[in-house]
Amino acid sequence: MSTLFTAAVVVLTVLVATVLAACGGDPPSAHTQPDSSSNVAEPRSGSQIYASTCARCHGSDGEGEANWMTRKENGRLRPPPLNGDGHTWHHADGVLYRIVSEGGTGVGFGSDMPPFKDELSREDIIAVLEFVKSLWEGKEIDGTPIAEPQQEFSLADPYPGPEQPSP
Numbered sequence: 272m273s274t275l276f277t278a279a280v281v282v283l284t285v286l287v288a289t290v291l292a293a294c295g296g297d298p299p300s301a302h303t304q305p306d307s308s309s310n311v312a313e314p315r316s317g318s319q320i321y322a323s324t325c326a327r328c329h330g331s332d333g334e335g336e337a338n339w340m341t342r343k344e345n346g347r348l349r350p351p352p353l354n355g356d357g358h359t360w361h362h363a364d365g366v367l368y369r370i371v372s373e374g375g376t377g378v379g380f381g382s383d384m385p386p387f388k389d390e391l392s393r394e395d396i397i398a399v400l401e402f403v404k405s406l407w408e409g410k411e412i413d414g415t416p417i418a419e420p421q422q423e424f425s426l427a428d429p430y431p432g433p434e435q436p437s438p
């Protein structure tokens with residue numbers, strides 16, 4: 272009886288020590304550093320991806336390039352606003368995903384929108400698009416939030432599932 276009890280205490284002590292060691296061995300600062308964007312283990316938020324990857328063309332607040340409605344000398348379009356002031360909300364999630372993944376040329380229009388499929392994972396692309404859509408808050412067309420028709424289009428053409436990352 273007392274041998275059993277001693278054995279149980281030893282097992283418990285070892286367990287507690289193991290758990291403490293596991294927690295204590297991991298400095299919390301490693302997880303809270305704000306500029307850990309180079310740390311691939313840490314998933315980046317949509318706004319971080321936007322700032323580092325998209326803002327240089329589409330503007331820091333998604334406002335698009337000045338004069339985005341006039342074509343460039345080569346006939347191509349300038350980066351349009353993604354913040355809801357343009358027509359981005361006409362596109363279903365699946366279309367938006369393909370534009371970012373395959374680039375403008377990849378989805379069939381001669382374009383300066385680059386493909387990002389080698390640079391961004393499926394999760395990254397969805398995160399950055401969800402960030403873009405968050406910029407549409409308060410934007411309306413004929414009294415209806417623009418997010419509503421976009422959600423409806425997306426029922427028929429949603430983001431691709433995890434098993435088929437680039438359609």
Ligand code: HEC
Pocket residue numbers: 321324325326327328329347348349350351352353357358359360362367370371375380381382383384385387399400403
């Ligand atoms: C090198 C500049 C450049 C970068 C970087 C860039 N884009 Fe674009 N993007 C464009 C251009 C130019 C177009 C217009 C394409 C066209 O219609 O010919 C465009 C179009 C788009 C469209 C379609 C918009 C619409 O209203 O139809 C989406 C969505 C988009 N970009 C998202 C992104 C996202 C998200 C990123 C970052 C991951 C990004 N872009 C990075 C240049 C860029």
